[in-house]
Amino acid sequence: MAFARYALGFHRCSQTIACRSIHGAPTLATARKNSLLAPLDTFQERHIGPNEHEVSQMLSQVGYDSMDAFIADTVPPKIRVSTANISNETIPSFSESELHARAKALGGQNVAFKSYIGMGYHCAVVPPVILRNVMENPQWYTPYTPYQPEIAQGRLESLVNYQTMIMSLTSMDIANASLLDEATAAAEGMVMAFVSSGHKKRTFLVDSGVLPQTISVLRTRAKGFGIKVLVEDASVAVKDQSLQPDLCGVLIQYPDVDGNIKDFGELAVTAHSSGALVVCATDLLALTMLKPPGEWGADIVFGNSARFGVPAGYGGPHAAFFAVTDKLKRKMPGRLIGRSRDATGAPAYRLALQTREQHIRRERATSNVCTSQALLANMAAMYVVYHGPVGLQRIANKVHVIAQIFKSSVENLGYKLLNSTFFDTITLDVSVAGGAQAVHDIAKSARVNLRHIDDQHVGVTFDESVTQADLETLVTIFASAVKSSGQLVLPSEGSSIPSSLQRTSEYLRHPVFNKHHSETEMLRYMNHLASKDLGLVHSMIPLGSCTMKLNSTSSMIPLTWPEFSAVHPFAPHEQVEGYLSIIKELEDDLCKITGFHAASLQPNSGAAGEYAGLCVIRAYHESRGEGHRDICLIPLSAHGTNPASAVMAGLKVVPVKALSDGSLDLEDLTIKAEKHKDNLAAFMITYPSTFGVFEDGVQDACKIIHDNGGQVYLDGANLNAQIGLTNPATCGGDVCHMNLHKTFAIPHGGGGPGVGPICVAEHLAPFLPSHRSLPQIAGSKAIEAVSAAPFGSASIHLISWAYIKMLGGRGLADSSKVALLNANYMASRLSEHYNVRYTNKHGRVAHELLIDLAEFDRSAGLKVTDFAKRLQDYGFHPPTCSWPTSTCMLIEPTESEPLEEIDRFCDAMIQIRREAEDVVTGKQPRDNNVLKNAPHPVSVLAEEEWSRPYSRRTAVYPLPWLLEKKFWPTVSRIDDAYGDLNLICDCPSVEEVAS
Numbered sequence: 001m002a003f004a005r006y007a008l009g010f011h012r013c014s015q016t017i018a019c020r021s022i023h024g025a026p027t028l029a030t031a032r033k034n035s036l037l038a039p040l041d042t043f044q045e046r047h048i049g050p051n052e053h054e055v056s057q058m059l060s061q062v063g064y065d066s067m068d069a070f071i072a073d074t075v076p077p078k079i080r081v082s083t084a085n086i087s088n089e090t091i092p093s094f095s096e097s098e099l100h101a102r103a104k105a106l107g108g109q110n111v112a113f114k115s116y117i118g119m120g121y122h123c124a125v126v127p128p129v130i131l132r133n134v135m136e137n138p139q140w141y142t143p144y145t146p147y148q149p150e151i152a153q154g155r156l157e158s159l160v161n162y163q164t165m166i167m168s169l170t171s172m173d174i175a176n177a178s179l180l181d182e183a184t185a186a187a188e189g190m191v192m193a194f195v196s197s198g199h200k201k202r203t204f205l206v207d208s209g210v211l212p213q214t215i216s217v218l219r220t221r222a223k224g225f226g227i228k229v230l231v232e233d234a235s236v237a238v239k240d241q242s243l244q245p246d247l248c249g250v251l252i253q254y255p256d257v258d259g260n261i262k263d264f265g266e267l268a269v270t271a272h273s274s275g276a277l278v279v280c281a282t283d284l285l286a287l288t289m290l291k292p293p294g295e296w297g298a299d300i301v302f303g304n305s306a307r308f309g310v311p312a313g314y315g316g317p318h319a320a321f322f323a324v325t326d327k328l329k330r331k332m333p334g335r336l337i338g339r340s341r342d343a344t345g346a347p348a349y350r351l352a353l354q355t356r357e358q359h360i361r362r363e364r365a366t367s368n369v370c371t372s373q374a375l376l377a378n379m380a381a382m383y384v385v386y387h388g389p390v391g392l393q394r395i396a397n398k399v400h401v402i403a404q405i406f407k408s409s410v411e412n413l414g415y416k417l418l419n420s421t422f423f424d425t426i427t428l429d430v431s432v433a434g435g436a437q438a439v440h441d442i443a444k445s446a447r448v449n450l451r452h453i454d455d456q457h458v459g460v461t462f463d464e465s466v467t468q469a470d471l472e473t474l475v476t477i478f479a480s481a482v483k484s485s486g487q488l489v490l491p492s493e494g495s496s497i498p499s500s501l502q503r504t505s506e507y508l509r510h511p512v513f514n515k516h517h518s519e520t521e522m523l524r525y526m527n528h529l530a531s532k533d534l535g536l537v538h539s540m541i542p543l544g545s546c547t548m549k550l551n552s553t554s555s556m557i558p559l560t561w562p563e564f565s566a567v568h569p570f571a572p573h574e575q576v577e578g579y580l581s582i583i584k585e586l587e588d589d590l591c592k593i594t595g596f597h598a599a600s601l602q603p604n605s606g607a608a609g610e611y612a613g614l615c616v617i618r619a620y621h622e623s624r625g626e627g628h629r630d631i632c633l634i635p636l637s638a639h640g641t642n643p644a645s646a647v648m649a650g651l652k653v654v655p656v657k658a659l660s661d662g663s664l665d666l667e668d669l670t671i672k673a674e675k676h677k678d679n680l681a682a683f684m685i686t687y688p689s690t691f692g693v694f695e696d697g698v699q700d701a702c703k704i705i706h707d708n709g710g711q712v713y714l715d716g717a718n719l720n721a722q723i724g725l726t727n728p729a730t731c732g733g734d735v736c737h738m739n740l741h742k743t744f745a746i747p748h749g750g751g752g753p754g755v756g757p758i759c760v761a762e763h764l765a766p767f768l769p770s771h772r773s774l775p776q777i778a779g780s781k782a783i784e785a786v787s788a789a790p791f792g793s794a795s796i797h798l799i800s801w802a803y804i805k806m807l808g809g810r811g812l813a814d815s816s817k818v819a820l821l822n823a824n825y826m827a828s829r830l831s832e833h834y835n836v837r838y839t840n841k842h843g844r845v846a847h848e849l850l851i852d853l854a855e856f857d858r859s860a861g862l863k864v865t866d867f868a869k870r871l872q873d874y875g876f877h878p879p880t881c882s883w884p885t886s887t888c889m890l891i892e893p894t895e896s897e898p899l900e901e902i903d904r905f906c907d908a909m910i911q912i913r914r915e916a917e918d919v920v921t922g923k924q925p926r927d928n929n930v931l932k933n934a935p936h937p938v939s940v941l942a943e944e945e946w947s948r949p950y951s952r953r954t955a956v957y958p959l960p961w962l963l964e965k966k967f968w969p970t971v972s973r974i975d976d977a978y979g980d981l982n983l984i985c986d987c988p989s990v991e992e993v994a995s
């Protein structure tokens with residue numbers, strides 16, 4: 001890898017101890033080997049739910065007397081890897097405290113200077129009340145995407161606050177609940193412009209003031225759609241009549257990368273008259289002072305909301321925002337939260353226009369966003385709730401004044417400024433100081449990072465964190481560079497924002513942004529919302545394919561240490577050696593685990609990984625003169641992001657059938673592969689299959705593809721069943737992505753963040769995504785960036801790094817085994833009551849199981865949703881519903897769940913089966929029963945009249961343990977259709993609240 005040279009050797013703590021031993025005497029390391037001094041805070045028994053005794057109990061329920069015999073029947077022998085492959089020899093294990101010591105030591109190697117680099121990243125100030133009660137609070141970070149709105153009203157309300165905040169500051173009609181990062185949001189905007197032109201106009205004009213990392217990502221994305229990206233002075237080029245007929249959109253940055261605030265009103269008029277959309281990148285804090293893009297003609301507005309209280313984290317995670325005009329709302333990518341009402345007519349929030357979600361549209365999609373950045377959007381929303389419009393105004397004014405003082409002070413020293421208009425960013429000509437390098441050298445000795453533009457220019461960006469002392473240091477740097485002594489000079493002018501572009505409209509008047517400003521109120525508001533949401537802090541979340549396992553506190557702690565959180569992604573590499581070591585170690589471990597050769601941590605979600613992997617495959621074919629290969633075979637059972645990603649990479653999707661037992665139809669695969677052999681680019685396969693079985697024929701399937709000139713993409717979302725037992729390379733794949741937010745214990749955050757790294761075989765390694773901030777290698781075949789930051793959401797890599805290091809090879813393999821055992825135990829208990837749809841020839845499922853509820857629809861009109869909503873009354877988050885088969889539930893317990901919890905879940909499912917039986921036999925009416933009426937919130941229970949054909953107690957306490965341990969849904973079943981018909985995606989206004 002390009003950056004391997006920055007990696008440090010990996011020294012285990014025990015070796016350090018050994019060095020200090022007395023020559024000749026038995027060393028302490030030997031003592032440790034003999035377990036005398038071995039640490040007691042080992043992670044494995046904290047992470048894996050069932051203890052040894054429970055494991056044997058479960059094995060015997062499934063019919064085995066040893067784990068080995070069970071695994072032999074579960075994982076096909078021909079794909080098994082040697083146990084030596086993933087062991088404590090290959091991946092040593094650290095105790096919790098050893099890991100912390102190691103993280104501290106590496107954190108100490110991040111010596112990030114005070115950053116004025118800007119370029120879309122700032123030193124955010126995270127209000128402590130939000131840091132501790134949202135970012136570090138498992139009630140906020142462990143829930144799943146709010147697909148079950150009755151038990152997710154808290155974060156849905158907060159995400160609506162986020163959308164409202166974006167709509168208000170940008171003055172746009174509608175905003176989504178976040179995208180992955182600013183650069184990919186730009187790419188979404190570009191594709192929307194292309195789609196809006198009816199896929200006809202292929203030129204996308206990008207202003208030269210747009211962030212360079214955004215332009216890289218646009219170039220990558222443009223390729224798949226056949227769009228031409230033209231980087232020029234957009235205000236001039238937009239008038240070019242030879243360009244106009246083919247122009248689908250214009251992208252501008254407001255203020256631009258150098259700090260200029262330009263009036264794009266005329267550009268918007270010209271673009272619109274030629275039928276092009278205006279796409280605008282902007283800055284939320286600046287918009288408190290600037291005329292918002294919605295007031296001068298932008299159609300799509302996006303940017304990064306991280307400066308609202310989200311740490312930079314060496315590149316992420318953070319939430320990109322995305323807002324559009326009303327007429328574009330149905331084409332908008334990402335998740336959208338809207339208001340609706342529940343079964344009693346009470347107001348309630350839920351995901352809106354879901355059929356619009358691109359991964360549901362499969363090959364008709366133009367975007368693949370699934371996991372986004374919910375947790376970070378919630379942090380930004382809470383920041384605005386906390387500060388309110390008045391607080392934001394004060395912050396913005398201060399930042400602006402600091403920039404103005406800086407400007408006057410350096411002008412006083414003889415520097416020339418390139419921009420006369422600005423909000424927070426100033427670009428200087430530093431020739432009076434003898435060039436940029438001289439200034440950088442002095443800055444370095446003062447521990448300050450400036451933006452390097454070229455030999456004669458540097459940039460300075462200010463933010464909320466800058467103090468008077470910081471400003472003095474900065475001015476002193478510029479003074480020493482011209483051998484002078486600096487002083488702060490007060491600005492002579494009132495505002496450096498052109499008067500025609502100053503904001504006059506009000507913003508954020510909504511009550512929610514104007515009342516929670518004391519810490520007491522803020523704490524209570526956040527806690528009030530959190531109390532409505534079911535997370536892993538309450539009970540298991542057995543979502544098939546989503547792998548909701550323990551997000552251990554010990555793996556989360558280093559994340560918010562300043563040495564990891566306050567780091568700019570473009571900081572010089574010698575200042576981030578701690579990060580680079582962690583990244584290198586994580587990449588190496590992921591390669592060992594997958595059996596592949598090289599990795600990229602850049603993609604910000606599983607779907608982004610799929611896209612990156614397919615782009616790598618395309619680049620590989622191109623390098624061999626086979627760029628025409630554009631067919632991608634995908635089984636019908638695949639996750640919806642697969643076909644969506646393929647389309648984005650410019651591939652044509654050809655579906656492959658599945659057999660009635662859920663396995664791949666190898667005959668159909670052969671026919672399709674041979675038919676398309678001249679143009680076959682790739683085959684995407686999920687393994688174990690989305691039906692939850694290890695198929696025997698996976699290696700044969702891969703061979704068929706390779707024989708016909710294609711590459712195999714393995715969707716590794718289900719890697720949890722494989723580690724240490726088999727791996728994607730052995731199965732026959734060439735590239736795979738992993739969901740670090742599934743298998744590798746990054747919390748789901750209520751819908752993000754995520755990390756979707758890809759690992760590739762040796763022949764694909766040269767094509768892995770590059771980044772302009774990484775060392776450039778001459779003659780490199782790498783594809784351009786797929787994310788804004790060089791290592792994507794770098795700070796959360798720490799969680800997966802810690803997870804792997806603490807479990808060690810043996811713990812990882814044991815986790816896979818127990819994950820398989822938990823699922824098979826559950827299958828064994830439930831199969832007496834439900835139809836477990838697929839098993840292998842030994843009767844075994846993989847790490848998840850599919851149960852089919854079709855019979856209840858036929859006999860009693862009960863749907864999958866009715867079972868799911870009823871599970872909420874039992875305090876459980878329902879499993880994955882109606883996917884990959886519409887009549888099924890896909891259940892995945894994971895290794896973290898102890899036997900008692902698995903039994904509680906099985907008991908609940910079995911009791912619901914009895915309740916369903918009462919409807920089947922006619923004891924309970926078909927349209928008025930505990931399932932159809934579920935869930936039952938307190939408000940329903942407390943109604944004066946109770947006329948239902950079952951008791952209140954049956955409704956809410958159907959099993960005795962619920963009396964002690966009950967999670968209450970806060971609303972009754974939500975009416976989706978009503979909300980989509982009456983689409984409202986912002987929070988109640990002053991007028992609404994008053995009435």
Ligand SMILES: *Cc1c(COP(=O)(O)O)cnc(C)c1O
Pocket residue numbers: 369370371545546605606607608639641642686690715717718739754756
């Ligand atoms: C979760 C999942 C994905 C998508 O991952 P995101 O991080 O949500 O983009 C893709 N494929 C499968 C099988 C999955 O389970």
